Amino acid sequence: MNKWISMLCAVSLLALLLAGCGGNGADEKNGGNGDKVSITIWHNWTGQDAKAVAMRQIIEDFQADNPDIEVIDEGIPTDGLKTRLRTVAAADEMPDLFVMWPDAMTKEFVKGGLLQPINDELDAKPEWKNNFIPNALDGYTVDGNIYSVPMNLAPSSFIYYNDALFKEHGVKVPETWEELEAAVQTFKEKNVIPIVLGNKANWVAQSTLFSTLADRITGTDWFLKTVEQDGAKFTDPEFVEALTKLKQLGELGAFQEGFNSIDETQMMQLYFQGKAAMVINGGWALANLVNNAPPEVLDNTHITILPAIEGGKGDPGTTAGVVGTGLGVSKKLTGSKKEAAMKLFYEMAGPDGQKATLNSSTLVSYNIELDKSQAHPLFVELYDLMQEVKITPVYDSKLGSAVVEVVNNGLQELLDGGKPEDIAKKIQDAQAAAVAN
Known part of the structure; x- marks a missing residue:
């Protein structure tokens, strides 16, 4: 009997050992301690614009070329991505890689201990690090550490205009603010939407229009001093004047009814349908235009910047913007997972990714x-324009997220009949509190 018990125990022990080996094999396939590594990436390349298609293709090719790396990618539209990132940041549950914005967002995430620097990876590839345009890495640099690199250049404020509609109604492409107001009045009379706006997500008016409009009046130095609360305030007369200019534009009928109830995608659709003479949007909109606008609109679309404002302190040859989004690397990444993540990072943000x-x-x-010779003529037009235009700070890149929300909500309120002085005070109070903390 004892002999049989001993044999049964031996068989049971062998079965347990074999089961244990089988379990480890399954773990390896799922990104455990074996060769297979699993990484997550959150991004906003969800549309059918050329940029989004190109980025998704890089991820697809990377997975095909690296069968030992499983990439779990989740595409989330821009507005939702920003919200979700801040939600998981509060819980310290960041994905391995994620699209993030320079300046304010990067600083917030560094302060929260959520990012790890990429200095070593950049220093190991000086031909990559040293080929960015001047100051391109500044928005991702905190206390001497670099946390990402820009994957595009994002001037945020151009007027895309349908030249056929301008010619049909005898309207001059505006070079001054007075000419812009005259164009608005003419198109309004002709039942053409002068400037289509989709401000449902509330960042659009601020990022694509107001940041540049305000800079025309206040100048950049004033804004940077106000950010620091160093001798300038949002209640100063020049900022109230900027808010007043935007309010007056709305009162002229520049925007279609219900502009606070449609989003940026719907805004562009109205332009594609030939219902609007102008749409004010960032450089990123061009990839959407080239891919999705019908020929009768695309072939007649040209680009200019917001007109000069007489008496303004700002440089009229500028547009608001940032160097562009980058990829954040979770501070929790180590070992083979970090190696895999940085390999994908380089594919997307390195020289080949920049070219794509x-x-x-x-x-x-x-x-x-x-x-x-290979680029679309409208992109060549934008590219050439950018050789002459300087970039000034877009408001949501320099202000913290809580203050940006006050600005964005304030602009919605302003265009819905709010008083410029009241909006200015709300923004000033929010920024004073942010700096005090």
């Missing part, structure tokens, strides 16, 4: 010469 971005009719913060 430029080829998708999207500006980059990287020194690559555009092949104009």
Whole structure:
């Protein structure tokens, strides 16, 4: 009997050992301690614009070329991505890689201990690090550490206009604010939407229009001093004047009814349908135009910047913007997972990724010469315009998220009949509190 018990125990022990080995094998396939590594990436390349298609293709090719790496990618539209990132940041549950914005967002995430720097990876590839345009890495640098690199260049405020509609109604492309107001009045009389706006997500008016409009009046130095609360305040007369200018534009009928109830995608659709003479949007909109606008609109679309404002302190040859989004790397990443994540990072943000971005009719913060013979004529127009235009800070890149929300909500309120002085005070109070903390 004892002999049989001993044999049964031996068989049971062997079965347990074999089961244990089988379990480890399954773990390896799922990104455990074996060769297979699993990484997550959250991004906003969800649309059918050329940039989004190009970025998704890089991820797809990377997975095919690296069968030992499983990439779990989740595409989330821009507005939802920003919200979700801040939600998981509060719980310290960041994905391995994620699209993030320079300046304010980067600083918030660094302060929260959520990011790890990429200095070592950049220093190991000086031909990559040293090929970005001047100051391109500043928005991702905190206390001497670099946390990402820009994957595009994002001027945020251009007027895309349908030249056929301008010619049909005898309207001059505006070079001054008075000419812009005159154009608005004429198109309004002709039952053409002068400037289509989709401000449901509330960042659009601020990022694509107001940041540049305000800079025309206040100048950049004033804004940077106000951010620091160093001798300037949002209740100063020049800022109230900027708010008043935007309010007056709305009162002239520049925007269609219900502009606070449609989003940026619907805004562009109205322009594509030929119902609007102008749409004010960032450089990122061009990839959407090239891919999705019908020929009768695309072939007649041209680009200019917001007109000069007489008496303003700002440089009229500028547009608001940032160097572009980058990829954040979770501070929790180590070992083979970090190696895999940085390998994908380089594919997307390295020289080949920058070239793929430029080829998708999207500006980059990287020194690559555009092949104009291969590029779409409208992108060549934008590219050439950017050789002459300087970039000034967009408001939501320099202000913290809580203050940006006050600004964005304030602009919605302003265009819905609010008083400029009241909006200015709300923004000033929010920024004073943010700096005090």
